[in-house]
Amino acid sequence: MGENKGGPIYKGLGKIPDRALFLFAGLVYLFFYAPIFVMVFFSFNENRSTQVWGGFSLKWYGELLRDQSVLDAFKTSMIVGVTATAIATVIGTLTALALTRHRFRAKTFADSTIYAATVMPEIVVGVSLLVFFVAIQFALGITTIIIAHVAFTISFVTIVVRARLSGMDQSLEEAAQDLGANPVTTFLRVTLPLILPGVMAGALLAFTLSFDDFVITFFVAGVGSSTLPLKIYSMIKFGVSPVINALSTVVLVATLVLILGGSRILTRREKT
Numbered sequence: 001m002g003e004n005k006g007g008p009i010y011k012g013l014g015k016i017p018d019r020a021l022f023l024f025a026g027l028v029y030l031f032f033y034a035p036i037f038v039m040v041f042f043s044f045n046e047n048r049s050t051q052v053w054g055g056f057s058l059k060w061y062g063e064l065l066r067d068q069s070v071l072d073a074f075k076t077s078m079i080v081g082v083t084a085t086a087i088a089t090v091i092g093t094l095t096a097l098a099l100t101r102h103r104f105r106a107k108t109f110a111d112s113t114i115y116a117a118t119v120m121p122e123i124v125v126g127v128s129l130l131v132f133f134v135a136i137q138f139a140l141g142i143t144t145i146i147i148a149h150v151a152f153t154i155s156f157v158t159i160v161v162r163a164r165l166s167g168m169d170q171s172l173e174e175a176a177q178d179l180g181a182n183p184v185t186t187f188l189r190v191t192l193p194l195i196l197p198g199v200m201a202g203a204l205l206a207f208t209l210s211f212d213d214f215v216i217t218f219f220v221a222g223v224g225s226s227t228l229p230l231k232i233y234s235m236i237k238f239g240v241s242p243v244i245n246a247l248s249t250v251v252l253v254a255t256l257v258l259i260l261g262g263s264r265i266l267t268r269r270e271k272t
Contacts, residue, residue, distance in 0.1 A: 036252065043245035060242040070247060073231035077211055080142060080227060084149035085207040092157025093199055099158070100165040117155035125152055126219035133220065140222030148220045149210040156209065157202035164198025200265065204258065
């Protein structure tokens with residue numbers, strides 16, 4: 001009897017922590033996203049001031065399109081991001097395949113190296129790559145940025161693709177080989193289609209990391225090879241301009257479109 005009478009009370013008390021947790025989660029999301037909303041809001045501000053609203057206007061987006069230095073930095077970021085992503089995706093996929101399907105003496109060391117690269121501070125990676133390029137007398141520029149971005153994104157691609165491979169039924173590959181397919185044909189016709197969602201996810205992650213990287217790029221970039229993050233940093237030294245807000249908004253929208261489009265493609269492929 002006592003247990004039945006106390007049931008509703010305990011149920012009512014049980015809702016309090018849930019509400020508190022929901023409120024706390026809402027405050028955390030507000031803390032993270034409120035500055036972004038403010039930035040987007042003031043990118044449409046008529047006034048140059050980033051604190052006083054003066055009316056709706058798109059003139060700062062026009063100023064952005066007329067700024068050739070920003071367009072050049074965006075072009076450099078796209079070249080670096082696409083090239084580094086393509087190379088890192090190929091190498092990372094093959095590395096994941098080797099670590100999952102084969103056994104060799106240095107496998108433990110290779111595993112440790114892959115995971116260590118993901119937690120290593122970016123400033124350490126940037127300085128070490130700079131010292132390396134200087135030691136071999138390699139001129140700093142777009143090429144060194146691409147090499148640096150490939151070096152630190154390979155590990156992320158490998159981890160994502162390897163997770164996909166671990167959940168794959170290896171008997172499908174064995175069946176293909178029993179039917180006469182060689183290893184290359186088995187990989188192209190069986191393995192790759194099955195792990196393609198993981199490969200695409202790794203590629204999207206690599207492109208995102210490459211496109212918005214600042215620390216490593218800051219050390220290995222040469223004269224005339226400024227990427228978009230470096231350009232934004234140089235612009236913000238003279239104060240926060242509405243042009244920077246407009247540029248950040250464009251990058252934000254492009255990133256969301258890329259992520260949502262990629263996740264939608266992956267979802268459709270999973271269903272099929």
